[in-house]
Amino acid sequence: MDRTWNNCRNDFPLLQEKVNDEPLVYLDNAATTQKPRSVIQASTDFYEHFNANIYRGVHTLSQRATAAYEAVRREAAEFIGAKSSAEIVFTKGTTDSLNMVAFGWALHRLGPGDEIAVSPAEHHSNLVPWQQVAKLTGAHLVYLPLADDGQLDLGLARVLIDDRTKLVALAQVTNVLGTIVPIKEVAKIAHQHGAKIVVDGAQAAGHLPVDVQDLDADFYAFSGHKMLAQTGVGVLYGKYDLLEQLTPFEFGGEMIDSVGLDEATFKEPPLKFEAGTQNISGVLSLGAAINYLLAIGQEEIARREQELTQDLLKQLTGLSGVTVYGPKIGTPRGPIVSFNLDGVHPHDLATALDLQGIAIRAGHHCAQPLLAWLGCSATARASLALYNNEEDLAALVKGVENAKEFFAHGLGKIE
Ligand SMILES: Cc1ncc(COP(=O)(O)O)c(C=O)c1O
Incomplete structure (x- = not known):
């Protein structure tokens, strides 16, 4: 197998799908991952x-x-x-x-x-x-x-x-x-x-x-x-x-x-x-x-996912109106980022992202005591796997910006 990350994506047939006429960006890996052809x-x-x-x-x-x-x-x-x-x-x-x-x-x-x-x-x-x-x-x-x-x-x-x-x-x-x-x-x-x-x-x-x-x-x-x-x-x-x-x-x-x-x-x-x-x-x-x-190698996967997760944390934290939960940037964490957009219910945000072909999770994530500890009833959650890449992160960030614009002014690229 070729170990470059973009080629690894080609092993996963489902990642080639379109959702709502957009190329799929799959960021719900903590719920379940996609499967390579060999599996x-x-x-x-x-x-x-x-x-x-x-x-x-x-x-x-x-x-x-x-x-x-x-x-x-x-x-x-x-x-x-x-x-x-x-x-x-x-x-x-x-x-x-x-x-x-x-x-x-x-x-x-x-x-x-x-x-x-x-x-x-x-x-x-x-x-x-x-x-x-x-x-x-x-x-x-x-x-x-x-x-x-x-x-x-x-x-x-x-x-x-x-x-x-x-x-x-x-x-x-x-x-x-x-x-x-x-x-x-x-x-x-x-x-x-x-x-x-x-x-x-x-x-x-x-x-x-x-x-x-x-x-x-x-x-x-x-x-x-x-x-x-x-x-x-x-x-x-x-x-x-x-x-x-x-x-x-x-x-x-x-x-x-x-x-x-x-x-x-x-x-x-x-x-x-x-x-x-x-x-x-x-x-x-x-x-x-x-x-x-x-x-591919467990160490290599962990390193790659860590790099992308920190990158995503930085990008989401930089967006106004977005609250990112959990340890601050630089602290190692699993490839999971929970966040909320001011004034927008995470289910609405997830639906707006889905219309742009982006799959994330919204809700209590089967962790209601943790959500109570955070002081909210739901979050949006993006979770990565070894096949995600920088373009996926860029699509998510753009998708959140589009959603923000749409819910604030009814404008933007959400059909
Ligand atoms: C931390 C954690 N534990 C347990 C489970 C339950 O896994 P399963 O539904 O595969 O039994 C999940 C599923 O999301 C999980 O994230």
């Missing part, structure tokens, strides 16, 4: 050449499908620096992975007086399961405060995480402000108190190099569709001894060892967490996505 092809190859159910068959197609599926488990393990592929559980995505930890691990281990530490910046997927576990066990949630710029206040985290804390649940990159959470430091604090740390990597995997052993994460969750793969596939990483403690929360075919009339025994992790027929083509697409990202 689409991985699924097509499966259905055209070796579609069969995994594990169950002795026939050649089944063996081929099983081998391809298990190869992705090894690739995923390497991708995030796991010790072994046995620590990789395939799931439907981050939400599914986090619920597995909540209801398969925390529910059975927490009780009254125990604490679960989260931050107000969490996506609902990394908050609501913990609220439910707290309700069911009598444990309670402790919120680790944010500093004024939206970054986790590590000093206060040091104070609030104590021997009552049993679990710390934090995103590595937050989905509204793009803040990068110092997971390694928080893991150290959690472990000093005997607590476990579960990391929501939905906005990190595919954007930053991830090394779960270096972070010392106990559990790490991510979604394929936010890192170039298909929807409906994701990963739960867990240290093997913790996966051994995890109770499956789905039971059925394939995860069992043997079944009697009243009792059943289960396979060892990770297979005991993969009940029923799995999303085989999704897993294969995840393998292709990992290979695509590795061919």
Whole structure:
């Protein structure tokens, strides 16, 4: 593959589309990314050449499908620096992975007086399961405060995480402000108190190099569709001894060892967490996505996205009437920029941009506590991926200026 960024765009068929008669500018990557041809092809190859159910068959197609599926488990393990592929559980995505930890691990281990530490910046997927576990066990949630710029206040985290804390649940990159959470430091604090740390990597995997052993994460969750793969596939990483403690929360075919009339025994992790027929083509697409990202290089992707994000921050901050949220320019962050235009609801702004072919997100971004912390009910959010470029940023800035003109005077280039 040619590694220049503009050529990389050519690998993504959807980026060649027009929307509302304008060339598409896709800046909603935190919701889901577009897919390169090799990812689409991985699924097509499966259905055209070796579609069969995994594990169950002795026939050649089944063996081929099983081998391809298990190869992705090894690739995923390497991708995030796991010790072994046995620590990789395939799931439907981050939400599914986090619920597995909540209801398969925390529910059975927490009780009254125990604490679960989260931050107000969490996506609902990394908050609501913990609220439910707290309700069911009598444990309670402790919120680790944010500093004024939206970054986790590590000093206060040091104070609030104590021997009552049993679990710390934090995103590595937050989905509204793009803040990068110092997971390694928080893991150290959690472990000093005997607590476990579960990391929501939905906005990190595919954007930053991830090394779960270096972070010392106990559990790490991510979604394929936010890192170039298909929807409906994701990963739960867990240290093997913790996966051994995890109770499956789905039971059925394939995860069992043997079944009697009243009792059943289960396979060892990770297979005991993969009940029923799995999303085989999704897993294969995840393998292709990992290979695509590795061919460019995780460091290189992070560097490129960081450069573009800082550039976008500068440009948006320079526009009058625009408020940009989160850490100030120069502070490293994930490729996510939330902003508002004075006097214009973000949904109206997003609609005005859509008419110009520009896709962004508007709303609460499944992070209502964070929006309350920001003091607004919604923001506009532009989020980048490896295929975005300077022209995309220029189009967004021009689009916001057009919208500003239109909403102020009913003029400008918005049909
Ligand atoms: C930080 C974060 N966590 C979790 C999720 C949930 O991911 P999924 O819908 O793929 O399960 C998202 C999705 O936007 C997210 O941004």
